[in-house]
Amino acid sequence: MSKSSVAKPKVAFFDFASCEGCQLTVVDSLQTHLDLLDAVEIVNFREAATLNGWDFDIAFVEGSITRPHDEERLKRIREQAKILVALGACADTACVNALKNLQPPDEVRRYVYGEHADWYETYAARPLSAVVKVDAVIPGCPIDQEEFVEVVKALLVGKKPPIPDYPVCVECKLKGNVCMFHIGKVCLGPVTRAGCGAICPTYGDGCEGCRGIIPHPNENAMEEVLDEAGLTLDDIMHRFTMFNAYREVETGKW
Amino acid sequence: MRLRVLPKGQVPDLVRALMADYRVWGPKAKGPQFAFEPLYDPAEMRLDYNISILSPKVALQPPQERVAVFRMDGGFTVEPVVEAEPTVIFGMHTCDLHALALLDRAFSADFPDAHYTERRQQALIVSIECLQPCDEHSFCKSMGTWTADSGYDLHLIDLGDAYAVYVGTEAGEALLAKYAPQARPAADAEVRRLNEVMSAKWPRFPHRLNFDAAELPALLATAYDHPIWTELGDRCLSCGSCTNVCPTCYCFNVIDSPELSLKEAVRLRRWDSCQLDEFARVASGENFREARAARQRHRMFRKGKWLYERFGELGCVGCGRCIRACLTHINIVDTFNAIHASQHRR
Ligand code: SF4
Ligand code: SF4
Ligand code: SF4
Ligand code: SF4
Ligand code: SF4
Numbered sequence: 001m002s003k004s005s006v007a008k009p010k011v012a013f014f015d016f017a018s019c020e021g022c023q024l025t026v027v028d029s030l031q032t033h034l035d036l037l038d039a040v041e042i043v044n045f046r047e048a049a050t051l052n053g054w055d056f057d058i059a060f061v062e063g064s065i066t067r068p069h070d071e072e073r074l075k076r077i078r079e080q081a082k083i084l085v086a087l088g089a090c091a092d093t094a095c096v097n098a099l100k101n102l103q104p105p106d107e108v109r110r111y112v113y114g115e116h117a118d119w120y121e122t123y124a125a126r127p128l129s130a131v132v133k134v135d136a137v138i139p140g141c142p143i144d145q146e147e148f149v150e151v152v153k154a155l156l157v158g159k160k161p162p163i164p165d166y167p168v169c170v171e172c173k174l175k176g177n178v179c180m181f182h183i184g185k186v187c188l189g190p191v192t193r194a195g196c197g198a199i200c201p202t203y204g205d206g207c208e209g210c211r212g213i214i215p216h217p218n219e220n221a222m223e224e225v226l227d228e229a230g231l232t233l234d235d236i237m238h239r240f241t242m243f244n245a246y247r248e249v250e251t252g253k254w
Numbered sequence: 255m256r257l258r259v260l261p262k263g264q265v266p267d268l269v270r271a272l273m274a275d276y277r278v279w280g281p282k283a284k285g286p287q288f289a290f291e292p293l294y295d296p297a298e299m300r301l302d303y304n305i306s307i308l309s310p311k312v313a314l315q316p317p318q319e320r321v322a323v324f325r326m327d328g329g330f331t332v333e334p335v336v337e338a339e340p341t342v343i344f345g346m347h348t349c350d351l352h353a354l355a356l357l358d359r360a361f362s363a364d365f366p367d368a369h370y371t372e373r374r375q376q377a378l379i380v381s382i383e384c385l386q387p388c389d390e391h392s393f394c395k396s397m398g399t400w401t402a403d404s405g406y407d408l409h410l411i412d413l414g415d416a417y418a419v420y421v422g423t424e425a426g427e428a429l430l431a432k433y434a435p436q437a438r439p440a441a442d443a444e445v446r447r448l449n450e451v452m453s454a455k456w457p458r459f460p461h462r463l464n465f466d467a468a469e470l471p472a473l474l475a476t477a478y479d480h481p482i483w484t485e486l487g488d489r490c491l492s493c494g495s496c497t498n499v500c501p502t503c504y505c506f507n508v509i510d511s512p513e514l515s516l517k518e519a520v521r522l523r524r525w526d527s528c529q530l531d532e533f534a535r536v537a538s539g540e541n542f543r544e545a546r547a548a549r550q551r552h553r554m555f556r557k558g559k560w561l562y563e564r565f566g567e568l569g570c571v572g573c574g575r576c577i578r579a580c581l582t583h584i585n586i587v588d589t590f591n592a593i594h595a596s597q598h599r600r
Contacts, residue, residue, distance in 0.1 A: 036514060038514070039514045153511070166527075169491075173308070173498035174318065174498060174524070176307050178307065183286065216492070221488070
């Protein structure tokens with residue numbers, strides 16, 4: 001069967017406020033999974049190629065929305081894309097970009113842009129889903145290569161991407177790890193979305209929550225666990241702030 | 255039952271000899287805790303371990319395995335995959351032996367599971383008697399699993415400088431003859447020593463259940479609407495750790511993963527947990543165990559009632575792993591005791 005006999009889905013990559021690390025992970029995936037390039041046609045990928053086509057089926061969008069005119073561009077992408085995927089934590093949860101949401105916006109702008117602060121119209125960082133409908137997310141800071149490939153496969157066969165809604169503890173236990181709490185460390189695994197293979201506890205560090213919070217966390221129970229580990233309510237908020245500040249500001253909880 | 259004696263110094267030779275012909279799993283140190291893993295050097299094995307993080311069922315029902323390969327390139331073929339190899343599980347404690355007997359029943363009932371069964375048939379079990387409780391959470395004495403007189407091929411009891419070895423099966427006898435020819439029949443003095451060791455063991459183990467475990471099914475039959483489930487549900491993180499560490503839990507999920515070419519796919523199965531939010535969601539979209547309280551009740555009922563009704567054995571062997579693993583201190587013994595106390599106050 002010749003490869004051209006099946007129309008390959010056209011794929012585009014875009015970015016907003018982010019470090020572009022997730023797109024770099026995509027570039028790595030293209031090198032470790034050569035069949036990715038057989039499965040799709042990439043038409044726009046500033047990070048990796050001089051392609052800027054606007055005729056695409058699937059858009060992978062990295063980054064948070066931080067300016068009104070980001071919204072226009074994102075909406076144009078949305079109009080064109082049959083499937084829009086939030087690529088990475090910045091796009092999914094606003095990640096570390098949302099740290100600034102905890103400060104007065106004018107101060108933040110002045111701190112970053114100094115005397116030219118007025119030239120830049122920025123606002124509180126937000127995930128893509130605060131602006132447009134998002135069809136799928138690939139969580140993580142950065143994304144997990146294997147998970148990216150699994151999501152592409154699912155999209156190719158028209159299935160819901162297999163993003164876990166259970167916590168990191170599940171993967172951690174399946175690996176047979178010693179629990180961080182049993183060796184005096186703190187871990188956000190019980191309320192953080194799995195999918196990373198519990199990589200941090202596997203290498204001896206508590207989870208920091210980079211993949212965002214699971215859909216129905218038991219907040220009181222988690223606070224009790226952290227309280228027992230010696231954290232004050234302030235400490236607890238700070239722990240979650242790094243990767244989940246947007247949620248914190250929106251919900252008033254961690 | 256035949257009894258042999260094996261000097262301790264010869265255990266590493268035995269393990270090394272086994273490693274040539276079998277995949278040998280044994281308890282190894284993992285940080286301050288222990289884990290059953292394949293041994294690559296007999297010196298890694300820690301028969302003095304207290305308890306393993308996951309039960310040794312990992313050798314027979316791995317957390318994730320391939321069960322089939324589909325080929326869709328010009329036609330459609332399905333090829334079952336059974337990953338099994340000659341295996342020795344060395345150093346299993348008796349609570350886990352009892353759990354293994356239950357898994358054997360679960361995986362052979364109705365539709366025998368080819369994957370588990372094949373691994374089980376190729377596995378030899380060398381267990382070891384605990385002479386003291388592994389820690390404050392074990393309640394094997396209450397569950398009658400603190401010792402065993404079957405379920406193993408060989409069973410070791412520490413006599414100090416040697417192990418008494420009970421031979422449980424012909425396969426165990428053959429294993430000893432081939433790999434530990436130094437094992438010899440027990441002398442009278444060694445039998446006396448064995449009796450002393452076992453008599454000294456009994457009083458070291460406390461009963462933690464405040465009633466006879468045989469009453470559990472009947473007790474739970476009165477407790478479906480007990481307020482304790484709401485209380486546990488309020489504390490539960492739905493993290494699944496309690497079931498993932500449990501030696502008698504066997505639920506799994508099936509996941510199909512296609513290759514990018516879409517010409518081939520593998521079917522994987524992976525441990526699943528009744529404590530997770532989505533466990534009981536069915537194709538219609540409905541989740542028939544949405545509340546954490548209902549999921550906690552489900553777990554406790556399986557352990558204390560439902561598996562007994564199905565297989566004639568309680569679903570809990572008292573290893574205490576779920577209690578150690580639970581970060582919010584949900585405790586199956588306390589739960590059963592609390593229900594017992596409240597039903598007897600009336
Ligand atoms: S180390 Fe973290 S993720 Fe692992 S079981 Fe403990 S709390 Fe859960
Ligand atoms: S363990 Fe936690 S912090 Fe580490 S990668 Fe996974 S989700 Fe992120
Ligand atoms: S380990 Fe504890 S918190 Fe986690 S699911 Fe089990 S009972 Fe709930
Ligand atoms: S329910 Fe808990 S104590 Fe009982 S066998 Fe399972 S892990 Fe062990
Ligand atoms: S629960 Fe009992 S049999 Fe099991 S490891 Fe602990 S002491 Fe040994």
